[in-house]
Amino acid sequence: MKLDKLLNWSEKEFSFLPWRKNRTLYGTLVSEIMLQQTTVGTVKNHFERFLVTFPDLFQLAKATEEELLIAWKGLGYYRRARNLKKIAETLVQDHKGEFPKDPSILMGIPGIGPYTSNALVGIGMDQRALAVDANLERVIARLFNIKIEKGIKLQKEIHALFSSKKIFPRVESYRKLNEALMDLGRTYCQARKASCELCPLKKDCTSFQKGDPLLLPLIKDFDKKKAIDHELTLVRVLVIKKDKILVYQKKKGEWLEGQYEVPTFVLESTDNSLKQYPHTHHEFEGLMTFKTGITKYSIKNTIVEMNETQFKRLFPEFKGEWRTVEGKTSNLSTATLKAIDGYKKLKS
Ligand code: SF4
Numbered sequence: 001m002k003l004d005k006l007l008n009w010s011e012k013e014f015s016f017l018p019w020r021k022n023r024t025l026y027g028t029l030v031s032e033i034m035l036q037q038t039t040v041g042t043v044k045n046h047f048e049r050f051l052v053t054f055p056d057l058f059q060l061a062k063a064t065e066e067e068l069l070i071a072w073k074g075l076g077y078y079r080r081a082r083n084l085k086k087i088a089e090t091l092v093q094d095h096k097g098e099f100p101k102d103p104s105i106l107m108g109i110p111g112i113g114p115y116t117s118n119a120l121v122g123i124g125m126d127q128r129a130l131a132v133d134a135n136l137e138r139v140i141a142r143l144f145n146i147k148i149e150k151g152i153k154l155q156k157e158i159h160a161l162f163s164s165k166k167i168f169p170r171v172e173s174y175r176k177l178n179e180a181l182m183d184l185g186r187t188y189c190q191a192r193k194a195s196c197e198l199c200p201l202k203k204d205c206t207s208f209q210k211g212d213p214l215l216l217p218l219i220k221d222f223d224k225k226k227a228i229d230h231e232l233t234l235v236r237v238l239v240i241k242k243d244k245i246l247v248y249q250k251k252k253g254e255w256l257e258g259q260y261e262v263p264t265f266v267l268e269s270t271d272n273s274l275k276q277y278p279h280t281h282h283e284f285e286g287l288m289t290f291k292t293g294i295t296k297y298s299i300k301n302t303i304v305e306m307n308e309t310q311f312k313r314l315f316p317e318f319k320g321e322w323r324t325v326e327g328k329t330s331n332l333s334t335a336t337l338k339a340i341d342g343y344k345k346l347k348s
Contacts, residue, residue, distance in 0.1 A: 001143075001168070003177065005200040010180035018047045020179065025099045026057055028124035032116055032131070033084050037077050040186060046075055057097050060088040069258055069331055076294065076334075078257065087111040101125065119178070126175040130162050135185030136178075140167065141217040142189060145206035150217035189213070230271040232299045235284055236339045237263045239311045241324065245340055246308070247332065248320025259333045260325075262340070263311070263318060267302065282314055288342055292335050303339050 014020065017040065019031035030050060034043045053071045054060040063071075063085055072081035090109050091097055099120065100106050106117045115133055122129035130136060132155045140146065140158050144167055148154040161167045171177050188195040194213040196202050207213040239246040239262070247260040255276040265280035286302035293299060311318070325332070325340060332340070 001201070001204040003168070003171065003180075006180045006184070007172070007176045009200040010176065010183045014179070014183050018044060023124070023175070025120060025124040027051065028120055029087065029099075029116070030084065032119040032123070033080050034075055036080065036115070036133070038075050042075065046072075057088045057091050060085055061092040065258060066331060073331075074334065078259070083111040099124070103129070122174045122178045124175075126173060128162075128171070128174055129178075130158065130168075130174075131178050131182075132158050134191075136181050138191060138217055139181050139185045139189045142194070142207040142213045143167075143201060143205050145210065145216070147216065147218060149220055151220075154217055230269065230274075230297050232266065232271070232274070232297045233268040233302065234277065234299055235265050235267050235280065235286070235302045235304055236335065237265070237311060237315075238303060238305045238339065238343050239263065239308055239322075240305060241308050241322075244324035244326070245343075246322045247325055247336065248322055250333075256333050258331070259336075260323070260331055261333045261336045263315065263320065264335075265315075271297070278317075280315075288346060290338055290342060292338070299335075301335060301339065303343060305343070 019027050031043065031047055034047060034050075050071050053067070054063060068081050068085055069078060072078060075081070087109060090111075091099065100109075103117055103121050106112055106120060107114065112120075115131055118129040119131035121127045122131050130140075132140070134150070137150055137154055137158065141148070141150070141154060144161070146154065146157060146161075148157050158167075168177060184199065184201070188199045192214070194208075196205065196208045196213060199205065199208070202208050205213070207216055245262065247262055249260050250256045250258060252258075264277050266274060266277050267280065267284075269279075284302065284304045286304055288303050290301050290303075291299065292301060306314070
């Protein structure tokens, strides 16, 4: 398989991505952790700002929880930010702030799993390694027509084929190969849509030649069911006390841990297993609505306003500790921020 076309296409279209300029191992670690579960478009808007706040492992290791959450704002899945800080602490304490070059030592660092380790070696160090996530798994299964169910088994097979040089035997740059395959998975070779006519590898792609790329990777029936999206209707309550809006902090172990939110309840949900917020059967007249989305949920948010006494009467079981929103409060959850902004516009 000739890779020139693929690499040239990737370089031409995506070398502008901020984490691809002035590559460092630290930048690779930060970008790869941000890119797990967050789109390139969103990471693009946050990566450089994060690096200005925490330019190296030493600064990140010293960050307070508050500073970290503020710098991570907008990226979601805050557990990743804490994980990143833990990795920085270990590298500073045990490795003098250097990244070990040996993949087995890298893998021994808490928070660095097989994907991140391969990304650091393949992309950060430009050594022979493939950062196989769901994107690469899909692209490679299609390119080489690998008929194994997606997941650990398929990933193992891809790593085995790659280590034995049965796939990609001659590679000019492992960094460029990883990046280009990621680009392909994000653009032309998506899970539910393959734009093969535009793909730089279409002449070499076995699935395309056979005419059935969307059949791969094989998916278990169980996973097909899991992928179904859910509709949620939430009510977000703006409790007003002396013209100030009340918020409470999410506790350790709760969804959005450490962030401040307005009290939020589930009005309707197509997901019976949803536990993130309590349900309510009260009826409300909403001031306004707005839509958000997270993981498999499409969310309709309804905003209601009430004073503290009304709130206590309706929700006597609510245990959050209040604090008022004063001026610019930066550690509010994204949906709460939207709710408050919308409410203020409505009132002005
Ligand atoms: S030709 Fe189609 S199936 Fe093959 S890698 Fe390209 S986009 Fe994916």
